[in-house]
Amino acid sequence: MTGIKEIAKQAGVSVSTVSNVLNNKKNVGEETRERILKICEELSYYPNMAGRGLKSGKPNTILFNFSDFDRSFYLKIINGISDYVNDNDFDLIICTDKSCEKYMNNSLTSGSIILDKKMQDEVLNRIAGENYPIVVLDRIMKNPWIKSVVVNNYEPMYQLIQGVIDRGYRSFGFVGGPEETADNKERYRAFRDALKANNIEFQQKSYFAGNYREKSGYTAAKILMLSRELPDCLVCANDNMAIGAMKAFRDNGLRVPKDIAVTGFDNCDLAEAMGLTTVSIPNYERGYIAARYLIENIRGQKNVETFKIEARIIFRESAGIKKD
Missing domain, CATH: 3.40.50.2300 (Response regulator)
Incomplete structure (x- = not known):
C-alpha cells in the first residue's frame, strides 16, 4: 500500500515536505509541490478528505453540521445537499456537535453548511472568511462570508x-x-x-x-x-x-x-x-439551495444576501x- 514515505522517496524529498504539501502549507516551492501532487495522483494516494482536490490545492469537500437525530426532516435536507454536491464533483462530510469545528478549515473542507443551534455565532464569525465561506440554515447572520438560507416562518x-x-x-x-x-x-x-x-x-x-x-x-x-x-x-x-x-x-x-x-x-x-x-x-429543496449557494461562494461567485424559503x-x- 502506497504511503507518505513512498511518495517522499519517489519525489526525492523528505516526509515532512510531502506532509506540508498535503496540508496545503505555503513553505514548499511550486515546482516541488507540483511534482509531489503529480506522484500522488499517479499512485492514487489521497490521504484525507482533500483527495479529489489535491492538484488545485483545494479540498473540494463541504461539511454539513447538525445535531438532532430525532427529527426526520434532516434526512431530506441531507439528500438535497448530497445531490447538488455530487452533481458538482464535491464530497460531503456530515458531522455533529462540537467535533465539527476541527474540520472547519480550508485544509480539510472548502466550506460548511450549519444547522446546529449549539454552534455559536462567535465561532462561525471567527472561522468564516474569503477562503472559507459558510451557509447557515437556522439563523440570520450579518457577515460578508456567511450566507443565511432560512425558512419564512x-x-x-x-x-x-x-x-x-x-x-x-x-x-x-x-x-x-x-x-x-x-x-x-x-x-x-x-x-x-x-x-x-x-x-x-x-x-x-x-x-x-x-x-x-x-x-x-x-x-x-x-x-x-x-x-x-x-x-x-x-x-x-x-x-x-x-x-x-x-x-x-x-x-x-x-x-x-x-x-x-x-x-x-x-x-x-x-x-x-x-x-x-x-x-x-420543502426540506429537500432547502438542502439543495444551501449547497448551491455554498459551492458558488467557494468558486468566487459571492452572494451573501439572506434567502428566505417559502412554506405552505x-x-x-x-x-x-x-x-x-
Whole structure:
C-alpha cells in the first residue's frame, strides 16, 4: 500500500515536505509541490478528505453540521445537499456537535453548511472568511462570508392561525421549541400577532416550553389537561411536539379535534398519517439551495444576501371546522 514515505522517496524529498504539501502549507516551492501532487495522483494516494482536490490545492469537500437525530426532516435536507454536491464533483462530510469545528478549515473542507443551534455565532464569525465561506440554515447572520438560507416562518404561521380562527376556534395554547432559536421566536411572534389582530387574548400560563421533540409535546399536553378548561386549539411550534400532544390527548380519552384541535409546523413524515394540520417546508429543496449557494461562494461567485424559503399550509383533520 502506497504511503507518505513512498511518495517522499519517489519525489526525492523528505516526509515532512510531502506532509506540508498535503496540508496545503505555503513553505514548499511550486515546482516541488507540483511534482509531489503529480506522484500522488499517479499512485492514487489521497490521504484525507482533500483527495479529489489535491492538484488545485483545494479540498473540494463541504461539511454539513447538525445535531438532532430525532427529527426526520434532516434526512431530506441531507439528500438535497448530497445531490447538488455530487452533481458538482464535491464530497460531503456530515458531522455533529462540537467535533465539527476541527474540520472547519480550508485544509480539510472548502466550506460548511450549519444547522446546529449549539454552534455559536462567535465561532462561525471567527472561522468564516474569503477562503472559507459558510451557509447557515437556522439563523440570520450579518457577515460578508456567511450566507443565511432560512425558512419564512412568520407569514405561514400567521396564515395558519388566521385559518384556524376562521374555522371557529377562539382560545389557544402554545407549545414552543427552544426559546433561543430563531424559528421558535418567529413562529411564536406570528401566533401572537394573529391573535391580537383578531382581538383574542392570550395568557402566558397557556405557553409551554418544549424542545422540538415528541416527548416534550406529550408532557405539555398532560400538564394542560390538569387545568379546568382546555383551549379550543393547541398550537405547536413543530410537528414532533404536536404528535406527542395528540398521543397524550388520545391516551387520556380526548378526541382531536372534537375536544381540542392541534396544529404543528414542518409536515414531517408522520403528519399526514396523523391527520395533522401543519405547515409544509420543502426540506429537500432547502438542502439543495444551501449547497448551491455554498459551492458558488467557494468558486468566487459571492452572494451573501439572506434567502428566505417559502412554506405552505396544509389543513387536515386535526383542526377542522369547529362545531359547538
